[in-house]
Amino acid sequence: MQVFAREKSEKRLAFLDATRGFMVLLMVPIHVLFFGMFFAFTSQGAPIFPQFPLPVDFDLPLGTGILLFFFITGTSLSVSMARRTGQQSFPIAWWRVIKRYGVYYLLSIPCELLIWVSFMGWKINYSYYLLLAVAGSMSFTQDIQGLCLAAILTFPLIFYFSKRKLVAVSLGFALAVSITLYLVLLPMSSALPQFSPLNPLLIGYFAALKGVPLIIAGAIVGKFAMEGRDVMKKIFPIGLAITMAYIVIPLFSSHFIPVLVPIWTYPHAILFALGFDLFLFGLFHYLVRRNTNVVLFQVPGRLSLFIYFGQFMLLLPIVEVIGGFGALSIQSLLGLGLLSEIVLLVFSYYFCKWRWGDPKGW
Numbered sequence: 001m002q003v004f005a006r007e008k009s010e011k012r013l014a015f016l017d018a019t020r021g022f023m024v025l026l027m028v029p030i031h032v033l034f035f036g037m038f039f040a041f042t043s044q045g046a047p048i049f050p051q052f053p054l055p056v057d058f059d060l061p062l063g064t065g066i067l068l069f070f071f072i073t074g075t076s077l078s079v080s081m082a083r084r085t086g087q088q089s090f091p092i093a094w095w096r097v098i099k100r101y102g103v104y105y106l107l108s109i110p111c112e113l114l115i116w117v118s119f120m121g122w123k124i125n126y127s128y129y130l131l132l133a134v135a136g137s138m139s140f141t142q143d144i145q146g147l148c149l150a151a152i153l154t155f156p157l158i159f160y161f162s163k164r165k166l167v168a169v170s171l172g173f174a175l176a177v178s179i180t181l182y183l184v185l186l187p188m189s190s191a192l193p194q195f196s197p198l199n200p201l202l203i204g205y206f207a208a209l210k211g212v213p214l215i216i217a218g219a220i221v222g223k224f225a226m227e228g229r230d231v232m233k234k235i236f237p238i239g240l241a242i243t244m245a246y247i248v249i250p251l252f253s254s255h256f257i258p259v260l261v262p263i264w265t266y267p268h269a270i271l272f273a274l275g276f277d278l279f280l281f282g283l284f285h286y287l288v289r290r291n292t293n294v295v296l297f298q299v300p301g302r303l304s305l306f307i308y309f310g311q312f313m314l315l316l317p318i319v320e321v322i323g324g325f326g327a328l329s330i331q332s333l334l335g336l337g338l339l340s341e342i343v344l345l346v347f348s349y350y351f352c353k354w355r356w357g358d359p360k361g362w
Helices: 002-043 068-083 090-120 126-135 142-160 163-191 198-203 208-226 232-252 268-289 295-302 304-322 330-356
Strands: none
Touching: 002 068, 002 268, 002 295, 002 304, 002 330, 068 142, 068 208, 068 268, 090 126, 090 142, 090 304, 142 163, 142 198, 142 208, 163 198, 163 208, 198 208, 208 268, 232 268, 295 304, 295 330, 304 330
16 A cells, blocks of 8 residues: 555656646747747837736736646645645744745846847846846746745645635635725736836746645645546646637637737636646546556656756847847747757756656656
């Protein structure tokens, strides 16, 4: 029985790492295309985001990133907590979370400066980009900061509340954030400062409070998994249905606007991220249970933060030497994204093999 339980635990970790790895690899081409279009539009004097009628709005405070990693962070928190049940009190457990994600938050600040240095050289306004990293709305590391704050704020709820209570809290948080964004902040959006403590908390594209419902949802799935209950067969079709509604079905329309519009604004971004996460979790859980080799995704899943920052530090200097994003076609951008993924994967594989042994034996 102990061997069987250990194997189940290892499989859970394998599917968790593989899901995280797939997400971070997916982020590379998305970032390449997004920043490519961003710099191309701004260099031509065109508006960055087109205007659409509410409730779709790319501008702050409604503008929201694809918060995929918030869900898996919640799952990781509940899995880690369950594995240490009875071994530590709440203050000790929460302090561990604060230290871990506090370090990530602090690391994001010098990494932000390094990214700008790699992009613009050493002659940058350090005070401006430091302020951008700490309280900005358009920094490279805002998703790291929002995720870390959300994990620290949410852990007490994950620790003490039952799954049923967490469902209620998740829905309540989503409703409260929606009311605040639409009724309080949206009417004063033109007066919102570029640098504000509310950016990483509520206003920014990856603000912590926007992602709290997703972290709680991920924690609920993690609790079910650690109880040994096979909920993946149920969540997979739910996630697939939501994903198809936002991506697959609109592909048959005459243009791609229906695909791009909803998933970058609140609350659509939350629902899409939830559906896509459920779909991926169910898929990788199925593959791992069938003993499918998912090492290709497990490796970057263990070094997701390195992959995230590495892509910028690798790509931005290359693009700058070539002539900037505006000089590159979509095909060239995708090619550079693929090249960077290969380089980062190879490095990650050998580092993981040196640090934890052959990934095939994990």
